[in-house]
Amino acid sequence: MGLDRLESGPAASDVVVQVAGLSHWYGAGAMQRQVLQSVDLAIAPGEVVLLTGPSGCGKTTLLTLVGALRQVQQGSVRVFGEELHGAGRASRQRLRRRIGMIFQGHNLLRCLSAEQNVQMGADLLPGLGYRARRDRAREWLRAVGLGDHLGKLPHDLSGGQKQRVAIARALAARPQLLLADEPTAALDSRSGREVVDLLKGLAREQGCGVLMVTHDPRILDVADRLVQMEDGQLSQGARPIE
């Protein structure tokens, strides 16, 4: 496997994510199938990048690679200036604490109340006392408009509310990069709209880069940049149509 590390250019400190020449395969031997072909991508702080494309084209794979959830096979993935190619389990784990993730299914902990779920995110912050972390959790829930639902279990919340709790959880860990995989897939158009607007507003406030995979044509306009993927290859778009 080639080790084509890129020289960190002068702009490297200004970007949250710098992907270069990234290729990825699933399976082994005759069953091997390439899902990503020399992908290049950069995300700046506070920038919202939308990734679209037909299902099975490799969007989610790219997301998991940038999210330090998978080993990089070929090419370079730099997150916060740190090279993920060849990074060990422990260093990827450490890096993940700075990346917020929002999943298609909200993936909240069923046994925890909304407040406790968000605090699971805040608990990752080092050096904060219990009260400070709890207050932070409450603040974020208020910020996503759920100040009245602190003690509710996910079971008692609507789909949109659950997704907003998930956003609060992701942001409570003060991430510098937010990865979202079809956050609106399970929502109706109105609450889907609210969720992405909220996401964008809060991310911008925090100066946090966003990479969002979506199929949802109704939310494409929140993007600062639109990126199309087809058969494991990216075609970078300009600013989307307002």
Next chain:
Amino acid sequence: MLGRLWQGRRIPLAWLLLTRQPVRLLVALAGIAFAGILMFMQLGFRDGLFDASVTIHRLFDADLVLISPRSSSSVSMAGFPRRRLVQAMADPAVEGITPVHWNLLLWRNPETRGTRSILTLGFEPGDPLFTDPSLAPKAKLLQDRGRVLFDERSRPEFGPVAEWFRSGRTVESEIGGQRVRVAGLVGLGTSFGADGNLLTSHETYLQLLPNTPPGSIEVGLIRLRPGSDPGAAVERLQRQLPADVTVLTKEGFIAFEQNYWRTSTSIGFIFTLGAAMGFVVGCVIVYQILYSDVSDHLPEYATLMAMGYRLPSLLGVVAREGLLLATFGYLPAYAAGQGLYWLVRNATQLPVTMNTTRALTVFTMILVMCMGSAALAMRRLADADPAEIF
């Protein structure tokens, strides 16, 4: 320090995982408590039976005990020459002696006329026999021939002797064809080999058992002067006396009896096996509960890993679940154990009581059971792949 710990606390995830599924938690606790009760019962029975085998042994007012080397246990005591006990008096450390006859005789139930074997001790009514001082005045009653002291804690199969005696009736019965009269009651307790006890004088004993060789006794009690070393006295006496007696300390006498029941019968094995069964059943239940709990929450664990939680901290959650289950399963087991011991004591007069050693043993077993199961369930956690949840 405490304040910092308090500030450092996290969401009690293990506790919430367990308590937000009350039905599953109750099943788990019931299973653990059941296993604990089983272990308490089996170990309690085992220890109780071993303890019960020496109910009488413990009562003797003796520092050293002489027995025949041919004696194997309280149910088969052989005789030895009484002279040996008198010889022992020559030792400067010996203060006093009590020769004791010891045998199982057939007692006829005065009500139903059925017979049953009862442990009968014969001694000189003036000699000290038990450490309990309340015996001495009653022993005087044995100076008349054909009088016995009946153990009121004997099993009811010997007849309503104690009730009749207390109500003022003259209670008479038969031992080996000889008429005896109950002169009083004593409280000794049943033991493994004897369902009931009878005390009588040396003279009456020989009358009941006319075939006893003259000058032969089964047990010789020796009391030492205060401050003497029993161990040294045992060695000295064993050296001085012929080989037809064995010299034991009182503890040695107790151990001799317990050892017989432990090694020559299957009691120890059976009850230990019973306790082991409880342990295995508990393991299976806790493992099932924890494994399905981890499986059910696998996507949530994977989410936490994706968020940056480390695997060891998630394993810690499962370990804490095991710890909580162990603690909360043990409490009802302990309470039920106390209750059942009380029932057993009332029904069988066996000295089955809760002691610290057993309470700790069972807790340790439950802890091992829960933590072992948690460790096995943790292997499932390794399947939580954060890359799969997108």
